Amino acid sequence: MAQTRIAPPAARNEGQWAFDQREALNGNEQFKQDDDGLNVRARIEEVYSKEGFASIAPEDLRGRMRWWGLYTQRKPGIDGGKTATLEPHELDDEYFMLRVRCDGGALSLQQLRVIADVSREFGRDTADITDRQNIQLHWIRVEDVPEIWRRLEAVGLSTQEACGDTPRVVLGSPVAGVAADEIIDGTPAVRHIVENFIGDPRFSNLPRKFKTAISGSPHHDVAHEINDVAFVGVVHPELGPGFDLWVGGGLSTNPKLGVRLGAFVTLEQIPDVWVGVVGIFRDYGYRRLRTRARLKFLVADWGPELFRQVLETEYLGFALSDGPEPPPPPTGRRDHVxxxxxxxxxxxxxxxxxxxxxxxxxxxxxxxxxxxxxxxxxxxxxxxxxxxxxxxxxxxxxxxxxxxxxxxxxxxASTFRRGTMACTGIEFCKLAIVETKARATHLIGELESRLPTFDQPITINLNGCPNSCARIQTADIGLKGALAGGEDGYQVHLGGGLGLTSGLGKTLRGLRVPAEELPDYIERVTRRFDEQRTEGELFAQWTQRAAEEDLR
CATH class of the missing domain: 3.90.480.10 (Sulfite Reductase Hemoprotein;Domain 2)
Known part of the structure; x- marks a missing residue:
């Protein structure tokens, strides 16, 4: 089908390949043009693993190695106040975080045992479950990476494109294929995408990372609103079970919730539609500035109608059926605990x-x-x-x-243990300002002790920096790491949510809670909610009507 330019070019050069704007406009685009990130594997196996950390070229160390799930971790002992002032090489430790992609969140018993063995032998027993259905290991030496890959790949696991400007792990419902109330099982589409397109050079140089979610659960259990593309289970009145198509979600420092295209996608159509959306991102996505390179900015500029038109005419070659909006998820929790x-x-x-x-x-x-x-x-x-x-x-x-x-x-599992998440934090992350994992663990213990009978669903998300890996803007209580008078503290976001209360939380101006006062603050706000809530009212709903002083 002939390609037609439907979208007008931007007023300035945004690095959009669809308009022949292919010159590298920043360092990241330059190293990707110089050599595909996927090619770094050969150098890791043949050079770096044999000659050691000092032999790694800088553009590989802080660039292409991410295409194989490797990030340098933070050197111990560097406080949060120096995060933004030190050069990358001053923050780098000679160890790596290694991200194992678990598409659809799926692990077999054999795979689980292999990850456990790798953690014990090479990662100082570390293993973190992320909110992207990955497992992250730490303290990995480059010398050990080829052997780790050999073990993982022998049981069907991979770190390929677990990071980098690539299609990251494909999220899927954790109870796909087994839940009694499932609308449709999206597992075949997850597998098709992973088996056919992950590692494909056509999609290994995107403007930024690309996140996918596919779930046929009525509980909306993959956070579809904050993915670049999402397929949400729905029943079409004539065509039966299938998926509603969403695009353009993402958080970080400029959060945007995804938008519906109003298009119904059958299970069999998902791979073609996925390729089309990724293709639009690759060709029309903004590459000039990293801060504007996510798909959400293109969607915001185009709008859903134009995006769907380009998808259907330039990339699919056929029109998708119009479809119904997914119903709200059932009340209650969607964590499957x-x-x-x-x-x-x-x-x-x-x-x-x-x-x-x-x-x-x-x-x-x-x-x-x-x-x-x-x-x-x-x-x-x-x-x-x-x-x-x-x-x-x-x-x-x-x-x-x-x-x-x-x-x-x-x-x-208490409501606080079920509802609290934390990113990696300053323990390992070079972007972090404050501690998160240990602090969140302490916070849970304090709240369980102070509020033993509180049973309302509530989410508390702690993030070590503004990048929102732990989704602070979509939590009932989102806590963003910030230095308060030189000490660890947190800026507070209240009333965010996904599902029944989809929306971004509001920032309480001027409120930064010192780390040691977190239990006191959250106990105070939680008690006020419990005292003032009406029957069936959720925390996020209460924050919209609560007095300002009750939120502080």
Whole structure:
């Protein structure tokens, strides 16, 4: 089909390939043009792993190695006040974070054991579950990377395009294919995209990262509103179960929720539509400034009608059917924690690790418990949680008891343990200003002690910097790391949410809570909500009508 330029070019050169604006306009675009990020693997295996950290070329170290899931981690002992003042080489430690992509959040028992072994042998027992259904390991030496890859790939796992300006992990419902109330199982589409397009050089040089979510769950359990492209389960009145198409979501320092294109996509059409949306991003996306290079900026400038028109005429060659808007998710939680019946008569068991922090030994013990329960399938969630699938009725209680003995809460998960997330923080991240994981863990313990009977759903997200890896703008209480008088503190966002309360939280002007006062502040606000809420009112809804003094 002939290509027609429907969208007018920008007034300035934005680096849009569709308009032959291919000159490299910044350092990132230059190194990507000089050599595809995927090609760095050969140098890691043949040079860097043999000659050591000092042999790594700078553009590979802080650039192309991300295409294989590797980021240098923060050198210990550098305080948050120096994050923005030191040069990258001064922040770099000679160790790496390694991100293992778990598309659809899916792990087999064998894969889980291999990750546990890699964590123990090469990562000082570290293993964090992210809110993107990945597992991150730390303290990885470049010398060990080829052996780690060999072990992961032997069981079907990969770190390819887990980072970088590429299609990142494809999110999927953690209970796809088993949930009794599922609209449609999106797993075949997740697998098709991963098997056919991840590592494809056509999509390995995008303007920025590209995030995908596919879920047929009525609970909206993949945070579709903040992905670049999302396929949301819905029932068409004539065509039956399928997906509603959303584009242009993303947070960071300029948050935007995704928009509906009003288009209905069948399961079989998802791969073609996905390729089309990624193609638009690659060709029309802004490459001049990194801060404006996400798809959300193009969508905001074009609007949904023009975006859909370009998708259908230039990339698909056919018109998509109009479709209905997905209904709101059911009331209650969507983290899948607890014991739930599957459609086949078995059960799935949702587990709440504390802010996603686990360890290699814990993963091994988890694998032993799963094996004893007869389960071969584990799922990660976008809430930093775990779900064990396919548990027979008589194995549920022994599994739950074993998990809770291990410190993985199921029935004993408090609302604070279920609802609190934290990013990596200053412990390992070079962008962070403050500590997050340990502070969130302490906060949970304090709130459980102070508010033992509080049971309303509430989300508390801690982020070490403004980039919102822990989704602070879409939490009931979002806490963004900031220095207050030279000490660790947090700027407060209140009333954000996804699903029933989709929207971005509001910043309380002038309020920065010192780290040591976090438990006091959150206890105070939570008590006021509990005292003032009406029947069925959610925290985010209460913040919209609460008096300013009650939010401070």
């Amino acid at each position: 607890g014991v739930h019946p599957q459609a086949d008569g078995q059960f799935y068991v949702g587990v709440a690790p504390t802010v996603g922090r686990i360890s290699g030994p814990m993963l091994t013990e988890l694998a032993d418990l799963m094996e004893a329960a007869g389960s071969d399938r584990l799922r990660l969630t976008v809430e930093q949680k775990l779900v064990v699938l396919d548990v027979a009725a008589d194995a549920v209680d022994p599994l739950v008891e074993g998990l809770e003995d291990l410190g993985l809460a199921v029935r004993a």
